[in-house]
């Protein structure tokens with residue numbers, strides 16, 4: 001019988017930045033955090049930690065609050081964005097709790113200082129945690145309004161020298177148009193950064209894409225809701241859409 005070690009597939013990446021959709025935490029509910037979904041997502045993270053991969057996370061806040069929505073309702077945009085950043089802290093703490101309950105060692109580092117609940121963001125310290133096998137959760141986005149957690153994920157990925165930015169979301173890749181709104185939209189297998197920008201594809205914001213393009217950081221967009229997908233991407237299975245210096249190719 002093969003040993004457990006022989007069975008373990010080899011990871012394609014040594015260090016990843018996994019960006020989790022906040023909205024995905026809603027699960028079957030309408031708002032907030034579904035405990036069942038939270039556990040399922042934490043299990044996905046644990047699976048890749050067990051492969052020996054160094055894992056940094058950012059999580060969005062769309063299940064609780066988005067600054068743009070607040071501004072549309074008449075709020076000052078910056079105040080609304082700070083509320084959005086606080087929402088990501090709530091999600092980060094929830095994820096930390098779920099991971100620790102599974103025996104995964106974690107640290108939350110917040111871009112907005114709140115010593116009672118999280119470490120402040122210190123780049124070198126984050127890298128040290130990763131080297132020790134701890135999952136580092138980057139909370140509060142970039143700490144600045146007018147940004148998103150996709151941009152925060154790109155920035156942190158660059159800072160910690162991650163090999164890839166994995167965007168785990170509610171769609172199974174990048175489409176010619178928003179697949180939730182246009183059923184005729186077609187999926188790409190790979191896309192160049194420039195094509196994402198030129199085609200104005202909204203799966204990630206343009207600041208995040210530009211930052212990755214300027215620093216040559218590959219992105220994989222894939223479906224978080226299918227069990228085992230994070231591990232599949234990490235071991236190099238061809239799922240989702242890869243965005244990088246590659247040529248643009250349709251799926252199928």
Ligand SMILES: Nc1ncnc2c1ncn2[C@@H]1O[C@H](COP(=O)(O)OP(=O)(O)OP(=O)(O)O)[C@@H](O)[C@H]1O
Nearest residue numbers: 021022023060061062169174175177178180202203
């Ligand atoms: N061209 C496109 N291809 C794929 N998805 C697209 C495209 N344009 C828009 N989208 C939408 O992008 C969304 C990305 O979801 P996600 O939840 O990750 O957004 P987010 O704002 O980054 O995160 P959060 O939910 O935490 O606020 C999906 O809901 C999808 O419908």
Ligand SMILES: O=c1ccn([C@@H]2O[C@H](COP(=O)(O)O)[C@@H](O)[C@H]2O)c(=O)[nH]1
Nearest residue numbers: 060061067081084085141142147148149
């Ligand atoms: O650097 C950042 C990151 C986030 N925000 C605000 O938080 C919410 C939630 O993040 P999502 O990426 O949309 O999930 C976002 O709408 C912004 O309001 C920010 O201001 N700066």
